Amino acid sequence: MSRIIRNLVSLALLLTAMSVQAAPSSFDLVGPRLSVAVTRDGSTLPLEWVPNLAEGDRVAIKLDLPAGQSDRFRLVAAFLRGAVDRPPDAWFHDTVSGKTKGGDLSLVVPKGAQQLVLFVLPERGAGRNAIVSAVRKQPGTFVRAVQDLNQAALDRARLDTFLDLLFRIGRQDPDSVNAASQVLTRSLAIKLKTECLQQPPELQAACLTGDRETLLFADTHSSALADTLTGAPVDLAFQLSATPQGGYGSYSSYIGVVRDILRLFGAFQSSQLRFVPALARMGDGRLTLLLNTPLSFAKPASVMVVGLPAIEAAKPPPLQAAAGVPLLCAAPDTVLPVEGAPLVYATRYAHDMVLRVAPDGAAGFDLPVHADARRGGFVLDRALPDRSAGATIDARIAGRWGFTPFDGPRFKLSDPRVNRWTAAPRASLVVGRSNAVTLTGEGAGCIDGITMQRGDAAAQAVSWKQDDANTIVVDVPLDKATPGTVTLTVTARAPAPPVSIVLPALQEVGRIDGVAYAAGDESAVLTGSRLDQVREVRAGKATWRPGALTRAAGADRLTLLPVDPAAAQVLTAGERIVADVTF
Incomplete structure (x- = not known):
């Protein structure tokens, strides 16, 4: 029996080991940090502010x-110039940390270089020549690995931003x-499982931030693929991928890149070196x-690695205004909705x-904004x-991309x-x-609300909509009102004072324009005004009762239904008859 138990325990341990070995490893080990700065045309920026390098x-x-x-x-730093073009020896530079002299690298991007890759290894592990x-x-293998690692790091930045913000919101x-x-999913182009949102509010943040396997990256072109992969038992690190399409900020089909990286790295291992992919997390002017x-x-x-x-020409982000943006208010804390470039939120x-x-x-001016x-x-x-810019202001977002x-x-x-x-x-x-x-008038973008007040009664809020920059349409419900006056008050954001408009509310005089x-036909149509008060219509021997009432072009249209359809059928085309309308 003891042998059976030992065998079962051994089998369990073996299965556990196989399971652990089969499970993908996440990028959760913190390695060294790098300080990287880039100088161009006399200006220096930390690397986390630089989307692309340039020759010189x-x-x-x-x-x-x-x-x-x-x-x-x-x-060791190496410049690369293509999948089938081996870099010259002069494009490799190295130093060793902790030396009295040196320890840092200062490189100039050479003409023709397309990529820059860094290698960090123990000093006694191998030398530059290896x-x-x-x-x-x-x-070519290193060219592909560098591209994928860089893009995976950008996707990881989006993910980290999403988790950090959602965790803080969940606590607050x-x-x-x-x-x-x-x-957040729209801003950062992230797709997630909706099951978490069906849980009680106090559990939603923990669900969304606790299991990274529920998160997927996708854009409008890859949502179908992402839906297929939702819930796949794959660690998030293996789901990080993106290929720039028209600039860093537009993402293509999701998944496979980090897996490909691991396959690539397996292709050039040796008895002397074991290449390890490293994702660069940017922050505080350094790379972790x-x-x-x-x-x-x-x-x-x-x-x-x-x-x-x-190393390429600058590609500004494909930033665009969100669809259906109305006239906005040029006041502090106003949000200018944008879409198409999630990296404006996830990077610097x-x-x-x-x-x-x-x-x-007039002379222009700039107002600072920040991405949220x-x-x-x-x-x-x-x-x-203080100076005037006009009641309606035309403006645009501007800044620097690196x-x-x-x-x-x-x-x-x-x-x-x-x-x-x-x-x-x-x-x-x-x-x-x-x-x-x-x-x-003017000021539609800054309206906070509109109220109506009938006589001395209490004011009540009414609905309204922007028609254009200089026109608004207010819905004033007077279904059960009596004649008198109505005061409409338009309240705007400070410092503009409210505006009141007094309008008479009148009993409309009924009129008859005609009966057709x-x-x-099975029905007739009565046109005019105040047709809601019509009781019946008689024409010859036919009698009609009111049906559906509509209003178009400032007039009422009342459908008339015959009391006796046979009597209505007696009427002939071309016959002129006097109709009696009873209100």
Whole structure:
């Protein structure tokens, strides 16, 4: 019996080991940190602000190790120039951390280079020549690995931003997790399972942030594929992928990249070196390397491989205004909704962002804005200056994408100091029905609400909509009202004062425009006004009762249904008959 038990335990341990071995490893091990800065045309930015490198850039790289670190590391930087073009020896640079002299790298991007890859390994693990030999033997494999690692790091940035924001929202206000997650998934182009949102509010954030396997990246072109893969037992690290389409910010079909990286890395292992993919997490001006396997200081020594941004022409983000954006208000805390570029939220690539206002015939000015993934756009940080910019303002988002200036989408906004509205001359309301009142003026984007007050009664809120920049349409319900006056009050955001408009509410005089009946029809049509008061219509020997009432072009149209269809059928075409209408 004891032998059977031992065998069962051994079998269980073997199955557990096989399960652990089969499970994909997540990138949750924190490795060394790198400080990387890029200088272009006399301006220097940390790498986390730089979406692409360019020929002639100076790249300063320093390996940041914890104080008291006894082991020294070798840092090798290599420029690549294509899958079938081996880089020359002069494109490899190396240094060793902890040296009295050196320890840092200062490189100039050479002409013709397309990529920059960093290798970090224990000093005694191997020398520069081993790295040079491996890269020159299989340049295409390293080119592909660098591309995929760089893109995977960008996707990881989106994921980290999503989890961090959602976790904080869940702790502060659990009831808002559902709504917040919908905005965040749109802002960061993330797809997630909806089962979490069907749980009680206090459990939603934990569900969404606790199991990374429920999260998928997708865009509108890959949602079908993502739906197919939702719930697949794959660690999130293996779901990180993206290929730039028209700039860093538009993503293609999801999945497979990190798996491909692991296959690629398996292709060029040797008895001397063991290449390990490292995702670069950007923040605080440094890169923190995330690993999916522990480092080995013995033979074969681990070599961490880090992909840096491509060396290419700048590609500003495909940022655009969200669909259906109405006239907005040029006041602090206003959100300018945008879409199409999730990296404006997940990275520092977009910086020095402003709302650029250029009034006709006047000097322009900039208002600072900041990206907020929780609100789905750029948030205005400052009020308009004292000088006038016009009641309706044409402006656009602008800023820098790394080193490159770029212009974003345009918006129309209202000056919050302007709130002017009037009704048409001799305009009036009609009691007994709902009235659509058109007001013309300026300041529609800054309206907070509209109320109506009948006589001395309490004011009540009414619905309204923007028709265009200078027109709003107010719904005034007077179905059960009596004649008198109605005061409409339009309240706008400070500092503009509210505006009140007094309109007479009148009893509409009933009138009859005509009765139309085609011989053989089952109904007739009565046109005029106040037809809601019609009791019956007699024409010859036929009697009709009221049916459906509609209103079009300022007139009522009342469908008349015959009391006796046979009597109505007696009427012949061309016959002229006097109709009696009873109200």
